[in-house]
Amino acid sequence: MTFHPKMQSHVHGVKVLKDLSWRAWPGVLADVWDVECDAGAHGNYVSRAPRLFVLLETDNRASIELTIRPGSTNRVTLGPDNPMCFIPAGVPLWSSMAKRGRLKHLDLHLDVSVLSDRFRDRLDLSALEATQLTFQDERVITLARLIAMECCSPSSLDELYSDSLVTALIAVLGNIARVPETGSSGLSPRLLKKVLAYMDENCTRNISLQELARLANLSPSYFSHAFKKSTGLPPHRWQMGRRVEVAKSLLTDRQSSLTDAAIAAGFSDQSHLTRVFRQFEGTTPAAWQRQHSH
Structure with missing residues (x-):
């Protein structure tokens, strides 16, 4: 079942120009909006899930003013040179535009429960609870643009490509800690038996690393390391x-x-x-x- 962020929004002066483009991965929902905003357009939003907002394209140097308190003078401006913000779950956001313009933006919604199961204690939950109305990170903007391309025009590459983009972005946003090279253990006997039985039953079809990692409730990188530690061979x-x-x-x-x-x-x-x-x-x-x- 696809994760739904259940975001509540009220907007005025915003017209959607194209059908929504979206894709879902375990713990992540990405959607790309192409809209036209009138001068004075505004809106307010609140979501049960943390989300990354990335301004992908704009015309007429249009910009968006953001605040987490209506009427506050404490505002930030998102534009081509400052295109990103990160909003934690439950934090309200108000936006407004001074002049007319066309915008294309990516919203990346995170299911913290699924990501916590996947990355366990390596996920820095505090990083997903910090409001950043503006921030700069070349890794995030590059990965976000590539993910947006996968939403709008999916490539013919293996699913591993888009999975890797999303995993890399979550690693940055969630400050995923590196798996220690020394002292790390393999899979537990019970889990190894479960994984090997699954691989035996499905060995004649291609089983992705992500599929096995989800079965074990581990990140792909951690699972691969632990599996090799237990068996002496990589999963493939x-x-x-x-x-x-x-x-x-x-x-x-x-x-x-x-x-x-x-x-x-x-x-x-x-x-x-x-x-x-x-x-x-x-x-x-x-x-x-x-x-x-x-």
Whole structure:
């Protein structure tokens, strides 16, 4: 089920020009708005989830004035040179525009409960509770623009690409601590058994690192490190090893061709099977079949 931030908003003088573009990842919802604002346009907003606001494009050097108290003289101005703010959950925000202009902006909403489960005690919750009506961080603005592109025009790259962008942005916003290289433990016996059983059941299809990490309620980087600590192999190599075992089982029957065994075991074709099989067994599947088939 897609996370919904349940943000309440009341706006005046704002016209939406294009359909909303949005995408969701575990613990994150990103949406991109393209709007036209009249001179004097204003609004107020409050959300149950913390959010990052990034001004992506503007014409006529239009700018937005922000405050967390209506009528306050303590205001900041967002514009092309100062495009970001971060608003914690439950903090009201008032905005206004002095002159007419067209804006395109990204709202990135965070589900703290999901992110806390994913990153555990490495997530700095205090960083997501600090109001920043304006801040500068080249990493954040670069990642936010790339995420906005994925919302508006998704690339043909593997899902790992957009997942990595979002994970990197959360790492910066949430001040995610690095996994210690020394003294870190592997997966618990119970968790390792659960993960390996899942990989055995699904070894003939591509299992992403993110999928396994979610199963273990760990971040992808922490899970990968812990899995290798426990098994001696990275998750992808372990999966390839299981596919080789499936192929060997099929190849003991002379009626199974190399191509049939390759496809049934989850390899893309016979050459893929041969390449991986040689890495694990030191010989080709054809030679192995001649030695072990009935």
